[in-house]
Amino acid sequence: MNTTPEQHEDRSVELELLARIAGRERAAFEELYTRYKNILYATALKFLKTDADAQDVVQDVFIQIWDKAKLYDPAKGKPLTWALTLTRNRSIDRIRAIQRRSRLRDEFEHETAVDESAGVREALFGVDASEKAKILREAVSQLSPQQRVVIELAFFRGLTQNEIADQLGEPLGTVKARARRGLMKLKEILGPLL
Amino acid sequence: MTREQIEELAALDALDALDGDELAAWQAIRETDASAAKLRDELAEVATTLALLSPRVEAPEALRARVMGAVFGAEPQNSASTTEAATERTSGWPAWAAAAAVVALAVIGAAATTRQTESVVVRDQRAEAGAPYVALTGYGDFSGSVASVLWDSGQRGWWLQAAGLPPLPPAYTYRVWALGGDSGQVYDCGVLLRQPDGLARRFLQPVGDISSMRGFAISIEPVSATGSGPSSPVVLITPALRG
Numbered sequence: 001m002n003t004t005p006e007q008h009e010d011r012s013v014e015l016e017l018l019a020r021i022a023g024r025e026r027a028a029f030e031e032l033y034t035r036y037k038n039i040l041y042a043t044a045l046k047f048l049k050t051d052a053d054a055q056d057v058v059q060d061v062f063i064q065i066w067d068k069a070k071l072y073d074p075a076k077g078k079p080l081t082w083a084l085t086l087t088r089n090r091s092i093d094r095i096r097a098i099q100r101r102s103r104l105r106d107e108f109e110h111e112t113a114v115d116e117s118a119g120v121r122e123a124l125f126g127v128d129a130s131e132k133a134k135i136l137r138e139a140v141s142q143l144s145p146q147q148r149v150v151i152e153l154a155f156f157r158g159l160t161q162n163e164i165a166d167q168l169g170e171p172l173g174t175v176k177a178r179a180r181r182g183l184m185k186l187k188e189i190l191g192p193l194l
Numbered sequence: 195m196t197r198e199q200i201e202e203l204a205a206l207d208a209l210d211a212l213d214g215d216e217l218a219a220w221q222a223i224r225e226t227d228a229s230a231a232k233l234r235d236e237l238a239e240v241a242t243t244l245a246l247l248s249p250r251v252e253a254p255e256a257l258r259a260r261v262m263g264a265v266f267g268a269e270p271q272n273s274a275s276t277t278e279a280a281t282e283r284t285s286g287w288p289a290w291a292a293a294a295a296v297v298a299l300a301v302i303g304a305a306a307t308t309r310q311t312e313s314v315v316v317r318d319q320r321a322e323a324g325a326p327y328v329a330l331t332g333y334g335d336f337s338g339s340v341a342s343v344l345w346d347s348g349q350r351g352w353w354l355q356a357a358g359l360p361p362l363p364p365a366y367t368y369r370v371w372a373l374g375g376d377s378g379q380v381y382d383c384g385v386l387l388r389q390p391d392g393l394a395r396r397f398l399q400p401v402g403d404i405s406s407m408r409g410f411a412i413s414i415e416p417v418s419a420t421g422s423g424p425s426s427p428v429v430l431i432t433p434a435l436r437g
Contacts, residue, residue, distance in 0.1 A: 024367075024385070024417045026266060033261060041253035043245040055257050060399045062261045067384040077239050084245045085238075092210070133246050140247070154209035155244050161211045176202045183205040187240045 014079035022070040029066055036080065040087045047091035047156060053098075057090045064090075092158035139189040147182030150175055195223070200230050208237035264397045267387040330410060335360065336429040343398075343410050352398040354410065356430065359388045362414060369415040370398065371424055380423040386412060 014035070020028035040061055044054035064086055072082055140148060153159045153167065161179070165172045203220045206212045212220055224231040332339035341356035354370060362368070370383040383398045411431040413424035 029265065030262070033258065037253040037257065038251065039246070039248070041257065042248040042251045045251060046245070046248040051254065055254065055260065058253065058257060059261050059264055059397070063264055063384065063397075063399065066265045067382070076235065077242070081239055081242045084242045088242065088245060089210075133250075136243060136246055140244075151209065151241075151244070154206070154211040155241055159211065160213040161206050161216075162213055164211065176206060179209060179211065180198070180202040180205040183208060183237050183240060184201060186243075187237055190240055190243060191236070 011078050015074060018065075018069050018072050018079050021066060022072070029062075032065065032079075033062060036083055039080070040083060043084060043087045044091050047088070048094060053094060057087060057094060060090050061086045088155070095158055136190065139186055142189065143182045143185055144178075147178045147185070150178040151182045154179065200227075201233065204230060204234040204237050207234050208241045263395075265385075265387075267389055267395055328410065330356075330412065330430040332358070332430045334429070339430055341394075341410075341412060341430050352410075354383075354386065354394075354396055354398055356386065356388075356394040356412065357392060359392045359394055361388065361392075365417055366414050367417050368394065368412050368429075369424070370396070371411045371413065371428075372398070373409050373411070382423075383410075 014032070017028045017032045017035075021032065037058070041054055041058050044057040044061075045051065048054050048057065061083065065083065072079070076082070077085070143151070149168070150164055153164045154161075159167065161172060161175050164170075165175045168175070200223070203212065203216065203223070207217075207220055207224075224234060328343045330341040330343070331337075332341075336359075339356065339358040339360070341354060344353045344355075345351075356368075359368060368386040368388060370386050372381045372383050373379070374381060384396070386394045386396055388394045409431070411424065411428045413428045415425060
């Protein structure tokens with residue numbers, strides 16, 4: 001995928017920071033923290049909705065970055081993509097843990113009923129002034145509402161294809177097709193920008 | 195398998211939504227079909243970009259101190275410092291490598307039954323019912339060192355605190371390990387940075403697939419080391435884990 005000179009420079013700087021973090025350099029870690037803190041916190045907050053949970057997740061992610069920087073593989077994606085993936089995975093783990101506890105308290109059904117309906121409608125339309133986010137929102141707006149919902153439930157809620165099919169009351173094949181068409185469409189639009 | 199089916203599986207995998215038999219089948223395809231693996235990675239990058247749709251918010255100021263405290267120790271240091279600088283350098287440090295007792299995690303017995311649930315960990319080591327607490331003791335030149343691990347049910351992790359830690363040569367650091375109760379697998383919990391007064395503190399988050407915990411250990415490792423287990427003497431360890 002092509003990148004602009006500015007994106008290339010960002011990536012080079014971040015790769016260098018990760019290499020220095022792998023060498024246990026605190027100053028590099030602090031610089032990466034400054035670069036990523038807002039986007040990772042905003043991402044965790046979008047998943048988890050509460051400041052306390054989001055802070056917990058961001059803390060975990062930065063600990064992972066410090067501990068695992070040496071294992072980072074540039075071939076698997078950009079540093080920011082790696083950090084966002086860690087944030088998403090930690091957030092989903094936490095959502096699932098919260099849901100497990102909620103089930104134990106017999107409150108699960110109530111919580112999901114309140115949360116899902118609002119979340120699915122709103123999750124893909126957050127306000128962000130950055131140009132990239134603007135382009136991303138435009139790309140997402142070209143998906144059908146059905147495709148957006150499937151991607152939303154999978155990416156932001158951490159549901160599997162079978163869980164999505166159950167939740168939507170749709171055949172599994174329909175869910176698969178929507179995920180494929182939606183993500184392939186986004187790739188087509190966003191590919192040159194990534 | 196048709197191209198359309200491959201795209202479906204790649205998209206679902208990129209969204210982390212594959213499950214059941216299809217997940218195993220897809221993993222086998224990815225290992226043998228480079229174009230399928232490449233498509234999956236590209237779609238995963240696209241999917242991750244969705245996180246940028248999050249509303250713009252500023253991370254709280256307090257988060258910085260909290261993160262730095264968790265990674266480098268309780269007291270955040272000045273930004274020009276480095277990990278190595280945070281470790282006090284003294285010339286009188288003993289011949290640690292020769293003197294420290296070698297307590298291999300491999301000989302750890304199954305006596306303890308520490309188990310993590312949603313709210314309680316390390317039950318077997320608790321002094322009393324309300325204190326999810328485990329003590330670590332030092333060996334050899336580290337017999338004056340002590341550490342404790344306390345389960346924080348609010349943050350769902352462990353606070354490890356140590357005292358009396360001797361300074362290490364600049365190229366070495368203390369590292370924390372945890373032993374999974376079910377699998378017996380050793381987990382790397384990261385660096386434990388010693389403060390100049392010999393104290394150290396860090397927050398440990400459950401890692402990997404840990405569902406239970408048998409105990410903890412602290413070893414001395416090269417600063418740049420990462421790995422699946424201690425490469426040098428374990429100097430503090432949960433008493434129940436002694437071989």
